[in-house]
Amino acid sequence: MALEQIAGKTANEIDERFGSANFVKRSARKVFPDHWSFLLGEIALYSFIILLLTGTFLTLWFKPSQMEVIYDGSYVPLRGLPMSEAYASTLHISFDVRGGLIIRQIHHWAALIFVGAMVVHMCRVFFTGAFRKPRETNWLIGSILIMLSFIEGLAGYSLPDDLLSGTGLRITEGVLLSLPVVGTYLSFFLFGGEFPGEDIIPRLYIAHVLLIPGIFLALITVHVMLVWYQKHTQYPFPGRTEKNAVGYPFFPVYTAKAGGFFFITFGVTTLLSAFASINPVWLFGPYNPGEISAGSQPDWYMGFLEGSLRLFPNWETSLWGYTVSWNVLGPALIIPGLLFTPMILYPFIERWVTGDNAEHHVLDRPRNVPTRTGLGVMALVTWLMLLAAGANDLIAVAFHMSINTITWGFRVLIFIVPPLAYVVTKRICLGLQRRDRDLVLHGRETGRIVRLPNGEMIEVHEPIPDARKWELTQHLVRQPAEIGPLTDANGVPRRRILAAKVRAKVSKFYFEDRVEPPTPADVHELESSGQH
Amino acid sequence: MSDQQHSGPSGARTEADAGTGTASGTGDRIQAEGVTGSGDVQASGTSHDALVGDEGSGAPGAGAEGGRLVERAGHDGELTRTWNNPGLPSHVYRRSDVDQKAAQRREREVATFFGVSTLGTLLFIVAYFAIRPGGEDILEEVSLSTKLLGLGLGLALFCIGAGAIHWAKTLMPDDEIVQDRKPMRSSEEDRAAAVEAMKEGAAGAGLGRRKLIRNSLLGAMAPLGLLAIIPLRDLGPLPAASLTGTWWKAGRRVVTDPTGRPIKAAEIPIGTVIHVQPEGVENASHPINERAKSATLVIRLEPDEIQVQKQLDWSVDGIVAYSKICTHVGCPVGLYEQQTHHLLCPCHQSTYDVTRDCAVIFGPAARPLPQLPLDVDEEGYLVAREDFQEPVGPSYWERG
Numbered sequence: 055m056a057l058e059q060i061a062g063k064t065a066n067e068i069d070e071r072f073g074s075a076n077f078v079k080r081s082a083r084k085v086f087p088d089h090w091s092f093l094l095g096e097i098a099l100y101s102f103i104i105l106l107l108t109g110t111f112l113t114l115w116f117k118p119s120q121m122e123v124i125y126d127g128s129y130v131p132l133r134g135l136p137m138s139e140a141y142a143s144t145l146h147i148s149f150d151v152r153g154g155l156i157i158r159q160i161h162h163w164a165a166l167i168f169v170g171a172m173v174v175h176m177c178r179v180f181f182t183g184a185f186r187k188p189r190e191t192n193w194l195i196g197s198i199l200i201m202l203s204f205i206e207g208l209a210g211y212s213l214p215d216d217l218l219s220g221t222g223l224r225i226t227e228g229v230l231l232s233l234p235v236v237g238t239y240l241s242f243f244l245f246g247g248e249f250p251g252e253d254i255i256p257r258l259y260i261a262h263v264l265l266i267p268g269i270f271l272a273l274i275t276v277h278v279m280l281v282w283y284q285k286h287t288q289y290p291f292p293g294r295t296e297k298n299a300v301g302y303p304f305f306p307v308y309t310a311k312a313g314g315f316f317f318i319t320f321g322v323t324t325l326l327s328a329f330a331s332i333n334p335v336w337l338f339g340p341y342n343p344g345e346i347s348a349g350s351q352p353d354w355y356m357g358f359l360e361g362s363l364r365l366f367p368n369w370e371t372s373l374w375g376y377t378v379s380w381n382v383l384g385p386a387l388i389i390p391g392l393l394f395t396p397m398i399l400y401p402f403i404e405r406w407v408t409g410d411n412a413e414h415h416v417l418d419r420p421r422n423v424p425t426r427t428g429l430g431v432m433a434l435v436t437w438l439m440l441l442a443a444g445a446n447d448l449i450a451v452a453f454h455m456s457i458n459t460i461t462w463g464f465r466v467l468i469f470i471v472p473p474l475a476y477v478v479t480k481r482i483c484l485g486l487q488r489r490d491r492d493l494v495l496h497g498r499e500t501g502r503i504v505r506l507p508n509g510e511m512i513e514v515h516e517p518i519p520d521a522r523k524w525e526l527t528q529h530l531v532r533q534p535a536e537i538g539p540l541t542d543a544n545g546v547p548r549r550r551i552l553a554a555k556v557r558a559k560v561s562k563f564y565f566e567d568r569v570e571p572p573t574p575a576d577v578h579e580l581e582s583s584g585q586h
Numbered sequence: 587m588s589d590q591q592h593s594g595p596s597g598a599r600t601e602a603d604a605g606t607g608t609a610s611g612t613g614d615r616i617q618a619e620g621v622t623g624s625g626d627v628q629a630s631g632t633s634h635d636a637l638v639g640d641e642g643s644g645a646p647g648a649g650a651e652g653g654r655l656v657e658r659a660g661h662d663g664e665l666t667r668t669w670n671n672p673g674l675p676s677h678v679y680r681r682s683d684v685d686q687k688a689a690q691r692r693e694r695e696v697a698t699f700f701g702v703s704t705l706g707t708l709l710f711i712v713a714y715f716a717i718r719p720g721g722e723d724i725l726e727e728v729s730l731s732t733k734l735l736g737l738g739l740g741l742a743l744f745c746i747g748a749g750a751i752h753w754a755k756t757l758m759p760d761d762e763i764v765q766d767r768k769p770m771r772s773s774e775e776d777r778a779a780a781v782e783a784m785k786e787g788a789a790g791a792g793l794g795r796r797k798l799i800r801n802s803l804l805g806a807m808a809p810l811g812l813l814a815i816i817p818l819r820d821l822g823p824l825p826a827a828s829l830t831g832t833w834w835k836a837g838r839r840v841v842t843d844p845t846g847r848p849i850k851a852a853e854i855p856i857g858t859v860i861h862v863q864p865e866g867v868e869n870a871s872h873p874i875n876e877r878a879k880s881a882t883l884v885i886r887l888e889p890d891e892i893q894v895q896k897q898l899d900w901s902v903d904g905i906v907a908y909s910k911i912c913t914h915v916g917c918p919v920g921l922y923e924q925q926t927h928h929l930l931c932p933c934h935q936s937t938y939d940v941t942r943d944c945a946v947i948f949g950p951a952a953r954p955l956p957q958l959p960l961d962v963d964e965e966g967y968l969v970a971r972e973d974f975q976e977p978v979g980p981s982y983w984e985r986g
Contacts (some may be wrong), residue, residue, distance in 0.1 A: 231983075297767050298766055310753060315748065329733060363950060
């Protein structure tokens with residue numbers, strides 16, 4: 055076949071220069087475990103590629119300049135108005151460049167999907183324990199990527215220099231000013247002087263199109279290479295073990311599926327952008343620091359910051375001639391710190407608690423690790439509540455409620471609901487484990503009621519398949535760590551007793567409530583005693 | 587399009603990881619377990635793949651220190667501690683695997699997807715050249731153009747993806763392959779060899795012996811970071827006192843924003859709110875920066891509604907002026923509720939009571955809005971008596 059000949063010739067030329075055959079030999083049939091939840095990270099990756107492609111297109115016309123011009127483009131209502139070149143060129147892309155608006159909308163939608171996919175991907179990784187050894191590095195990289203994407207997004211939606219984006223920058227300035235000692239300096243260095251100045255758009259531009267995407271590209275490359283090198287995790291289905299990888303070969307199945315999925319992601323984002331308008335900047339008008347529109351909202355991923363800014367009490371202290379604005383510092387710095395620091399450190403915290411040094415390639419079912427799952431849901435609920443609080447004005451309008459009531463409600467509930475979510479989640483997990491245990495020991499309910507000769511009515515239970523039994527019992531259950539003797543054999547007090555005590559406490563918190571999966575012996579005993 | 591499933595006789599295909607060069611033992615073992623590991627009680631001594639692969643890296647339950655793993659010891663020493671991995675389920679054949687006609691149908695479906703993609707590309711090209719927005723109804727035209735271009739591009743992309751995945755799922759081999767997973771930890775020999783290599787290299791460099799070189803190199807490298815930071819000094823001027831003053835000066839007229847019309851005190855109806863700037867702000871060296879600080883609201887109250895003496899002193903016939911910049915994070919306080927005399931910031935809902943010198947009555951702002959002392963000139967126009975007496979906008983460290 056001619057095609058085969060050409061392919062062979064090309065491969066030969068490449069191999070003689072790069073020795074690629076060795077890599078291809080090892081990699082072409084490399085196995086990738088398959089599951090729908092593994093697609094979430096792919097969506098993030100593909101959205102990033104979409105952002106690079108569409109973003110490059112937009113740079114061909116966008117002018118990152120705050121020089122004042124008089125608009126004379128196709129959008130009649132704004133003709134003759136003074137505005138920055140940045141805003142005018144955004145209007146130009148939207149109205150005078152054919153396909154400009156669809157690309158702008160794809161870019162914005164892809165950004166929202168990018169962050170969203172990362173968040174959901176991170177949830178998957180967290181709740182299945184995929185962050186455990188040896189994958190802690192990828193958890194750290196992922197954490198950096200997700201936080202960096204907030205900044206990248208903020209920089210991006212600030213560029214058009216419309217009224218909404220200028221308001222976002224004004225808030226950014228207010229947050230910078232609140233930093234003790236260095237606040238005013240940072241703000242003046244960022245804005246090139248007083249707000250808004252004429253430097254911020256060009257500076258955000260270079261950060262948005264080169265600096266941060268460059269960091270993204272480097273980190274994503276390492277992230278994906280590590281997935282390749284360490285091999286993907288897999289779910290505890292029959293045949294999967296800690297020592298194998300079960301799935302489809304990279305070429306052709308995974309190539310076709312993953313490559314196809316890129317096109318699907320791009321296609322869906324495009325169709326969404328064709329029919330759902332996003333960020334119609336021509337409605338907002340050019341930025342004027344004296345103006346604002348009601349219902350100003352940031353993009354969704356900044357919503358939690360908006361919410362915490364809205365909820366925090368109006369505390370401010372002024373001592374020895376210096377002011378500390380807790381009402382800004384708290385919600386914009388301390389609360390995100392409290393949310394994200396434990397998130398970043400979680401793999402190491404859990405490893406410290408369990409003392410587990412083993413590699414893990416088989417994922418946890420979330421129910422089998424109730425405390426971790428509960429903590430994750432608690433953090434997630436806190437974050438989502440802040441996000442909802444960022445829309446308290448919209449909620450007030452939609453439900454005809456007093457905004458003060460809603461704000462106070464959130465202020466109180468933010469302390470009640472997350473712990474409650476922890477407790478409820480943990481109880482649900484333990485309940486699900488008990489159901490699994492029952493299924494293994496007593497089989498499933500068939501719905502068939504049988505009347506015994508003595509008149510007793512029973513429901514017939516049917517044993518579940520052995521493969522299923524294994525799925526429900528394959529996990530290992532941990533017990534709380536014990537402190538052990540406080541003195542060694544010679545009666546000398548052990549060192550670092552306090553650390554051991556703390557660890558025992560935390561370990562108890564983690565593993566005190568547990569459900570043991572039945573063993574073969576349990577089933578055997580039950581069978582031999584004639585019960586079911 | 588769901589294939590009716592036929593159970594085939596063969597089990598999962600196994601394949602050694604070509605890169606590892608190990609013998610293909612894993613798959614065989616799993617199959618062997620698949621045969622015997624039926625979930626029944628078994629004699630001990632079989633391999634426990636379900637347990638963590640902890641060899642050479644410390645047992646997970648080692649010592650009382652860790653969160654210990656529960657030993658699932660049977661009541662009888664003869665019984666296994668845990669269930670055996672039943673192995674991969676037997677392969678289920680798709681209809682397209684066993685039925686040539688079904689396979690051909692799938693092939694046609696894949697080709698249809700790719701064909702629709704080509705149509706999408708055509709639609710995009712036609713829409714691009716056929717619609718050139720720029721007429722009277724620009725919004726309608728752009729909207730139509732965006733929808734058609736998006737539809738074309740979306741179909742072109744989506745259908746390639748859908749076709750490729752349909753192809754992979756229905757026609758490409760779907761037997762799962764088992765490959766060995768080696769522990770990430772290198773073998774002991776490799777580790778020892780690596781340590782040896784590094785030691786040799788370090789000895790060659792002689793960093794331990796040649797302290798002068800080491801220390802002077804450290805001395806040269808450590809301050810290099812300064813060279814990356816110092817040139818950033820010119821990013822902006824130092825804040826100095828520029829945050830405290832605004833464009834308002836004694837005698838400067840109050841003009842409407844953005845039309846720039848001076849305002850006669852007598853012409854303001856009670857209950858009105860006017861967005862104002864100081865006259866001539868557009869002539870400042872950085873007009874937009876001055877506008878950002880000088881934005882002010884003029885409100886006319888009934889004089890007896892004013893509850894604070896200072897506020898009354900700085901007003902003219904019930905006309906008061908307050909900074910429009912929220913003291914929280916600096917959004918313009920854009921919403922005035924006439925009945926309650928409340929000013930509300932749309933960003934974070936800080937609420938100020940205008941009759942009480944704009945004291946904060948709700949929300950995250952900590953300080954009242956600064957008041958601008960007003961006067962009228964001889965022609966009856968509103969003027970500022972002097973600049974704001976305190977910095978406007980958000981708090982900052984040096985504010986005091």
